[in-house]
Structures are given as structure tokens and as C-alpha cells.
Amino acid sequence: MDKKWWKESVVYQVYPRSFNDSNGDGIGDLRGIIEKLDYLKELGIDVIWLSPVYKSPNDDNGYDISDYEDIMDEFGTMEDMDDLIKEGNKRGIKILMDLVVNHTSDEHKWFMEAKKSKDNPYRDYYIWRDPVNVEEPNDLRSTFSGSAWQYDETTGQYYLHLFSKKQPDLNWENEEVRNRIYKMMNFWIDKGIGGFRMDVIDLIGKIPDEKITANGPKLHEYIREMNKKTFSGKDLLTVGETWGCTTEIAKKYSNPDDSELSMIFQFEHILLDQQPGKEKWDLKSLELLDLKRALSRWQVDLEGTGWNSLFWNNHDVPRIVSRWGNDKEYRVESAKMLATLLHGMKGTPYIYQGEELGMTNVRFKELEDYKDIETINMYNERKKQGYSHEEIMQSIYTKGRDNARTPMQWDDSENAGFTSGQPWIKVNPNYKEINVKSQLKDENSIFNYYKKLIKIRKSNPVVVHGKYELILEENKEIFAYTRTLENEMLLVMCNFTGNETQFAIERKIEFKFKELLISNYSVNENDLVDRIKLKPYESRIYKFIL
Numbered sequence: 322m323d324k325k326w327w328k329e330s331v332v333y334q335v336y337p338r339s340f341n342d343s344n345g346d347g348i349g350d351l352r353g354i355i356e357k358l359d360y361l362k363e364l365g366i367d368v369i370w371l372s373p374v375y376k377s378p379n380d381d382n383g384y385d386i387s388d389y390e391d392i393m394d395e396f397g398t399m400e401d402m403d404d405l406i407k408e409g410n411k412r413g414i415k416i417l418m419d420l421v422v423n424h425t426s427d428e429h430k431w432f433m434e435a436k437k438s439k440d441n442p443y444r445d446y447y448i449w450r451d452p453v454n455v456e457e458p459n460d461l462r463s464t465f466s467g468s469a470w471q472y473d474e475t476t477g478q479y480y481l482h483l484f485s486k487k488q489p490d491l492n493w494e495n496e497e498v499r500n501r502i503y504k505m506m507n508f509w510i511d512k513g514i515g516g517f518r519m520d521v522i523d524l525i526g527k528i529p530d531e532k533i534t535a536n537g538p539k540l541h542e543y544i545r546e547m548n549k550k551t552f553s554g555k556d557l558l559t560v561g562e563t564w565g566c567t568t569e570i571a572k573k574y575s576n577p578d579d580s581e582l583s584m585i586f587q588f589e590h591i592l593l594d595q596q597p598g599k600e601k602w603d604l605k606s607l608e609l610l611d612l613k614r615a616l617s618r619w620q621v622d623l624e625g626t627g628w629n630s631l632f633w634n635n636h637d638v639p640r641i642v643s644r645w646g647n648d649k650e651y652r653v654e655s656a657k658m659l660a661t662l663l664h665g666m667k668g669t670p671y672i673y674q675g676e677e678l679g680m681t682n683v684r685f686k687e688l689e690d691y692k693d694i695e696t697i698n699m700y701n702e703r704k705k706q707g708y709s710h711e712e713i714m715q716s717i718y719t720k721g722r723d724n725a726r727t728p729m730q731w732d733d734s735e736n737a738g739f740t741s742g743q744p745w746i747k748v749n750p751n752y753k754e755i756n757v758k759s760q761l762k763d764e765n766s767i768f769n770y771y772k773k774l775i776k777i778r779k780s781n782p783v784v785v786h787g788k789y790e791l792i793l794e795e796n797k798e799i800f801a802y803t804r805t806l807e808n809e810m811l812l813v814m815c816n817f818t819g820n821e822t823q824f825a826i827e828r829k830i831e832f833k834f835k836e837l838l839i840s841n842y843s844v845n846e847n848d849l850v851d852r853i854k855l856k857p858y859e860s861r862i863y864k865f866i867l
């Protein structure tokens with residue numbers, strides 16, 4: 322067993338804008354998070370991944386940073402930030418900063434200087450190219466629609482932006498840029514943070530002229546350099562956001578020799594419900610067998626050679642209960658089943674705010690109610706391409722990022738207790754039914770189920786270190802697997818459908834019943850584990866002795 326504190330931890334992601342507003346301006350803030358630390362302690366999490374709180378003009382809700390060493394006005398002050406770190410540490414909760422260094426805001430002083438002239442000392446901090454035949458240097462596209470190149474009148478060149486035009490890409494080839502970033506990272510490390518979540522880190526080795534964006538040739542060289550010059554030997558949690566990653570690449574990133582990062586977020590499972598080779602808006606339903614194959618491959622391939630993150634949700638993806646569960650008659654059961662499936666696996670689990678309540682997607686009627694730049698740009702682009710309003714809205718209801726960004730539902734009072742003012746984005750109208758206050762009181766709530774899953778992880782090393790094996794591989798309704806460590810074995814079974822279904826196994830090895838660790842229905846004590854009729858979305862974890 323290679324023990325590390327971050328393998329035993331559970332991380333909770335806070336999207337500050339939508340978490341808790343302490344001053345009534347309709348926008349969540351740092352004081353608001355401090356007010357809720359005891360709630361998070363009650364849930365049992367160890368780490369908060371804080372989406373960006375730095376100074377930002379908010380073109381992309383803080384993922385466009387204009388000063389890495391200052392705090393966004395709406396969120397508070399550096400003193401509030403220091404207090405959050407201190408108050409978190411007091412409760413055994415570490416703060417993970419969101420490190421957005423693939424790009425800055427165009428309002429960052431480096432870019433403001435860089436665009437002044439071709440010979441400005443900051444010019445080479447960014448990626449500039451001459452026009453080709455009076456047009457963009459090539460056809461690279463921005464994730465937020467349109468070309469990834471923006472023409473700059475003053476100097477007659479284009480700059481690269483893989484996201485919005487207000488997010489110019491930094492030039493990692495430039496050593497001075499890298500050293501400025503490392504210095505900034507050390508500024509935060511010295512404040513006592515628990516580590517970094519690294520935004521689209523797989524893009525920093527890009528070669529735009531060859532249209533290579535992810536996994537460029539120097540990517541791992543840069544990460545190893547960053548490791549040496551910043552967090553090496555400091556026992557922090559570092560997690561890279563890596564969209565186009567394979568298990569082979571993941572072994573480099575999360576090599577147990579600590580030369581790069583602790584772990585990565587990989588998105589293979591997240592891409593399974595879109596049409597292959599198309600965009601996320603091109604919908605397709607999920608095949609359970611695809612999900613089993615994808616998740617299992619990562620479990621098996623990284624065994625002993627790397628480390629996984631486990632997640633269903635974040636601020637960029639729709640709510641899991643609406644996506645692959647049933648957010649109507651089986652909302653509670655399916656939210657618990659999905660939690661069981663994920664938290665039983667090997668890796669560090671991440672919970673996104675509101676997931677522990679089974680918060681759902683939202684369906685705003687008007688486009689004006691949507692705030693996300695990706696959603697709005699896509700709407701306009703597809704409208705021009707001839708898609709109907711209804712078609713586009715269907716994609717937004719299913720995949721839009723604002724599904725995850727509606728305010729946290731604290732109670733059944735106006736605006737779900739998120740703010741006393743006018744929220745920056747509308748609250749999901751189901752807050753009267755789904756909220757923290759009611760779930761804290763109900764011992765069968767989704768919140769209390771998550772709490773129990775976290776406790777199980779803390780008291781059973783097999784959950785952290787056990788070897789994974791998929792069983793019932795070809796079953797299209799049940800996702801089941803075992804985890805084994807020394808003489809202990811867990812059996813995790815999840816009915817992925819709204820029907821009853823029969824779980825049946827032939828024992829290849831002998832095992833003795835020890836206990837039922839958790840289940841989302843009341844269970845007949847006399848059930849023979851080899852033959853169980855599972856109810857809609859039923860899930861159980863059994864523990865056995867071998």
C-alpha cells in the first residue's frame with residue numbers, strides 16, 4: 322500500500338459564485354463559504370477545490386484572471402481568503418486553488434503591455450502570428466465557438482485564444498513566463514493551501530502552427546519543471562484537468578515517483594453521451610456497457626502505477642442525477658445509486674456542490690436566463706447554421722454548463738437561502754423540495770447517504786486500496802464489481818435502470834458474509850448475495866471475508 326493523505330481524502334468542489342452570498346449582492350463570496358465550513362465538516366470532506374476567486378473581469382466566471390495575487394471584488398478581499406484558509410485548516414479542511422495558467426484575461430497587465438507593440442518586453446508572453454493571405458493563421462477553433470485567432474488592429478497580428486477572445490493563451494515556450502507562474506504558485510503555497518487543481522493543463526505544451534493543442538511534446542517536461550520549482554516535497558494534492566488523456570499518458574502524470582502530479586481528471590466517461598467525433602451538444606444516449614468499459618479500463622490500467630480521480634460532476638458538466646439517473650420518480654434512489662457506484666471505486670472522489678443533495682438540471686425558457694459564454698456563443702453559432710431554437714434548447718437543457726451553476730439550495734426560503742438579494746442567475750425552481758435544511762433532518766436523505774459513504778471510506782482501507790475487478794461484464798442493467806485487499810472483499814452492485822432486475826453470480830472463490838455496508842433501500846437480512854432481485858436503481862455494498 323502506497324499511503325498518501327490525498328488517496329484517503331474526499332474533495333468537495335465549491336463554485337464560489339453560486340455557493341453562498343454573505344452580503345446580499347446576489348453573488349456568492351468567500352465569507353459565504355466560511356459560514357458554511359461547518360456544513361462541509363458535517364458532510365465529512367477533507368479538501369475544498371475552490372473554483373477561481375482571483376481578480377477577473379468575469380468573461381468566463383473567473384477562468385479569465387487579470388491578477389493572480391489578488392481577489393475578485395465580488396468575492397471579498399485577500400484577508401477573507403487568508404481567513405478561509407485558516408478556518409478551513411482549523412477544521413481539517415484544506416483549500417485547493419484553481420490554477421488557470423493556460424491563459425490569462427486580456428485585462429491582465431502582461432497582456433495589456435504585450436498588445437502595445439511588437440517589441441514590448443511582454444509581447445512574447447503570448448502567442449502572436451502574422452495573417453496568412455489576409456486571414457487567420459490557420460483554422461484552429463476556440464472551445465467557445467469561432468476561430469481561436471483574434472486580430473489585433475494595433476500591431477496587425479493575430480493572438481491565440483483556445484477559449485474566449487478575452488482569454489489569450491500564454492506562451493509556455495517562454496522561460497520567463499514559466500518562472501513568473503512558478504513564483505505565483507509559491508506565493509499561494511506559502512499561504513498554507515492544500516494544493517492545486519490545474520485548469521486545462523494538458524494544453525500548455527501546444528504547437529499552434531501544427532494544430533497540436535492537447536498533449537504537446539513538451540507538456541510533461543513543463544509539468545516536471547513546475548513540480549521541482551514549486552510543490553515538490555511539500556506533500557500537496559495536485560490534480561490536472563486533462564480532457565484528451567489515455568491511461569498511458571495518465572501514468573506519466575500520476576507516476577507514484579511524485580515527479581509530476583498526484584492525479585488527473587480524465588473525461589472519457591463524460592464524453593460517452595455525445596455523437597462520436599462531434600460536439601458535446603450533439604446528443605446520444607448512454608450505453609451502460611460503454612460506461613462499464615471506460616470506467617473499468619481506468620481502474621485496471623492505473624492499478625499500482627497511477628492514481629484516479631472519481632467524479633460525475635463539476636461546474637462544466639450537467640447534473641448527474643438528471644444525466645444518467647432519473648430526476649423524477651427515482652431521484653433519491655438513483656442519486657444514491659450513482660454515488661455508490663463512484664465512491665466504491667478506487668481513486669479520490671470529488672463531490673460537486675449540490676450533488677450531495679441530488680440537485681438537478683434546470684430548464685430556463687428564455688436564452689436571456691442563461692449566463693454561460695459557451696452556451697450563448699454556441700446558441701448564436703448554431704442559429705446561424707440553421708438549427709431550430711427547440712433543437713438548440715434541447716442541447717442546452719441536456720448539456721449546458723449553467724445546469725451546474727444555479728445557486729446552491731440551502732433552504733426553502735426565497736432564493737433558496739442563497740442570497741437576500743437578486744441572484745446573478747436564477748435559482749432552480751425545485752428548491753422547496755430539494756434543499757440542505759430538509760436533508761439534514763432526514764436520516765434517509767441523499768446528504769446523509771453521502772455522509773455515510775465518506776465514513777465507510779474512512780474506516781475501510783479496502784475502499785481506498787483494494788484491487789478492482791468488474792463482474793457481470795455483459796449485463797446491460799447492472800454495474801457490479803469487487804474490490805479486494807488482503808482477506809477482505811467488497812461487492813458493489815448497482816441497478817442502472819428504473820426496472821427490477823435479477824443479480825446473479827456464480828462463486829469462483831469462497832467468501833463469508835461479514836456485513837452490508839450500505840444500501841439505498843431497506844434490505845432483507847436473509848437475502849442470499851448470489852441471487853438478489855434488485856429494485857429500480859437499487860445499490861448495495863457488501864463486505865466479505867475471504
Ligand code: NOJ
Binds near residue numbers: 384385484520562636
Ligand atoms: C476548464 C474550466 O473548467 C472551464 O470552466 C473553463 O471555461 C475553461 N477551462 C477555460 O479556463
